Structures are given as C-alpha cells and as structure tokens.
Amino acid sequence: MLGSLPPFDYHQPSTIEEAFDLMRRLDGNVSLYAGGTEVLVALKEGKLKPQALIDIKRIPELGGIQADNGTLRLGAAVSTRAISRSPVVRERFPLLSEALKILGSMQIGNRATLGGNLANASPAADSAPPLLTLQASLRLVSPKGERSVALEDFFLAPGKTVLDQEILTEVRIPSAPAQGRGVFYKLGPRGAPEDICIVSVAVFVTADAQRKSWQDVRIALGAVAPTPVRARHAEAALQGQPIGDKTAKEAARLAAEKDANPITDIRGSASYRGAMVQVLVERAVDRLARDLRESAR
Numbered sequence: 001m002l003g004s005l006p007p008f009d010y011h012q013p014s015t016i017e018e019a020f021d022l023m024r025r026l027d028g029n030v031s032l033y034a035g036g037t038e039v040l041v042a043l044k045e046g047k048l049k050p051q052a053l054i055d056i057k058r059i060p061e062l063g064g065i066q067a068d069n070g071t072l073r074l075g076a077a078v079s080t081r082a083i084s085r086s087p088v089v090r091e092r093f094p095l096l097s098e099a100l101k102i103l104g105s106m107q108i109g110n111r112a113t114l115g116g117n118l119a120n121a122s123p124a125a126d127s128a129p130p131l132l133t134l135q136a137s138l139r140l141v142s143p144k145g146e147r148s149v150a151l152e153d154f155f156l157a158p159g160k161t162v163l164d165q166e167i168l169t170e171v172r173i174p175s176a177p178a179q180g181r182g183v184f185y186k187l188g189p190r191g192a193p194e195d196i197c198i199v200s201v202a203v204f205v206t207a208d209a210q211r212k213s214w215q216d217v218r219i220a221l222g223a224v225a226p227t228p229v230r231a232r233h234a235e236a237a238l239q240g241q242p243i244g245d246k247t248a249k250e251a252a253r254l255a256a257e258k259d260a261n262p263i264t265d266i267r268g269s270a271s272y273r274g275a276m277v278q279v280l281v282e283r284a285v286d287r288l289a290r291d292l293r294e295s296a297r
C-alpha cells in the first residue's frame, strides 16, 4: 500500500556539473529524479529513502531530439509521449513511436522520460525491445568523463544496470536501412495496452530486393527474462530464409523455447508468458511478411 511521502530535500540543477556537485556534496545519499513516475511510488512505498532528490529534467544536455549524420539523438529527459509524437521519430522509427504511444496513460506518458524508463531497468520497460532492435546505444556521463554503452550491454538484472554514479544523458539510434520495417506488440493485463506489459515483442527486419527472403532480422522480447533481451535463436531461424508461414512458426517456437526465460508473477504465469511470446512473435513476423509482400506489388 502507498504511504505518504517521507521528508527529503529537493534540488533542481541547471547543468550536469551542478548535478554531480550535489551528488558529491550529499555523499551519494540522493536519488536522481526525472519524470518521477517510478521514484515517487518507491518513496511512498518506503523502498527509497534518499536525503535529497536531484531533479535532472531541466538540464538542457538531457533534452531535445536531434537528427544528425543519420544518427537520431534522444535526450534522456524527454518525455516518452513527446518522443512518440515527434515527427522525425514517427517518420524514421515508427516502431519506437508506436511503442511509446502506449507507455502508460497520457498522464504517465507526459511525465515519464525515456532515460527513466531505461535506467529503472524493469524487464517490462516498453522502450527497451524496440530500442534493442534498433541497436541503440547510450551516452553515460560522470565527473570523470563519458562512455558509450550498447543498450544490449546496459541491463544487468531487474532494477540493475551498468550505471555507476553516472547520468544517462542521451539515447542514440543509428540510421536504419530505409526499407526496414518494424512492429511492436504488447500484451497488457486485462487487454489494456497502456498498462505494464505481461509480454512485449519488437521485430525489425529487412528483406532482399525481391522481397523473397528475410535479411537483417532483429527480435527483442520484454517481460520474459530478468532483462529485456534479443531473441537470437529466433533471429537465426529467419535470417536468409524465404519469407513464408513456416519460418514464422519456427522462429516463434524458438523465441518461446530458447530465448525467453519467464517467471510467474502477479501479471502472469511463466507458461502463459511463454505461450504469448510464441503467439506475438508469429503474429509480428506474419504481419511484416504481409507488409513486405504488399510493398513489392
């Protein structure tokens, strides 16, 4: 049950250096606060008791959506709704736009940030599967410097990432093949797509020039392993194969049997999750096959 908020100090630095200075002065007894949709719940549940919140949402370095040299840069403090609605994201990465459109209700989406969704490291984070298939990388900054980490190497366990006294400032998406296509499917409790998912699946593919065989195949799964994961067995089953019904079925079976490693929790049992991975992967691959066939006509 949610209690009342404990006392804490609140700081709103206007630069990243100021944020690090506060972290140092408060000896790490702080919580970074972006949209606060996770932090406020954790405070009310008594799971988080920092001396201070450091609100990073107004730091310009964490804002903005920019396309340069083919790479799309999404500021970590941009709201998921703003990213979903961005014309450049809708045009270049509709897969991501679609996924973020149903990340929570409108109220949640207007507060929740992309950086918070990733840094929180929930296996069910909606932004993770599409960003994994888009081969995103993250810019992590600390007082000592900065590094770039592939999203695939970022998550360690539920609630754990490689972040080490660092701030995630930016998500970078390299240019995707122009003919690439993607789809995101999310199964929410009681059929509500805006809720935290039971299973999610993102698939991004390209085909050969004649649209006869699968080429660059990338599949990622959410909420069926300790972290969001690429479904490598399923991907290998499609790679270079003719586009057709049998390949979709086999890839879906492998995704459920070899790539997913679900647990039972309040949202669903392990066996239900496994079955739904199979259904959603097959559905996604079938839909992309149909789209590719239609675009070849």
Ligand SMILES: Cc1cc2nc3c(=O)[nH]c(=O)nc-3n(C[C@H](O)[C@H](O)[C@H](O)COP(=O)(O)OP(=O)(O)OC[C@H]3O[C@@H](n4cnc5c(N)ncnc54)[C@H](O)[C@@H]3O)c2cc1C
Pocket (backbone or CB within 6 Å): 031, 032, 033, 034, 035, 036, 037, 038, 039, 040, 041, 056, 076, 077, 080, 102, 103, 104, 105, 108, 111, 112, 113, 114, 115, 116, 117, 118, 119, 120, 124, 125, 126, 127, 163, 166, 167, 168, 169, 193, 194, 195, 196, 197
């Ligand atoms: C009612 C409700 C419905 C929800 N529905 C969904 C859903 O459908 N799909 C979904 O994926 N999620 C959902 N969520 C979860 C949540 O909204 C998201 O995870 C959100 O994106 C978190 O972002 P935030 O900015 O609010 O993070 P915050 O709460 O501000 O922070 C979350 C964590 O990340 C850290 N952090 C934040 N930003 C950074 C940064 N830039 N660098 C380093 N660390 C950082 C914070 O210190 C904290 O530990 C829901 C939450 C609620 C309350």
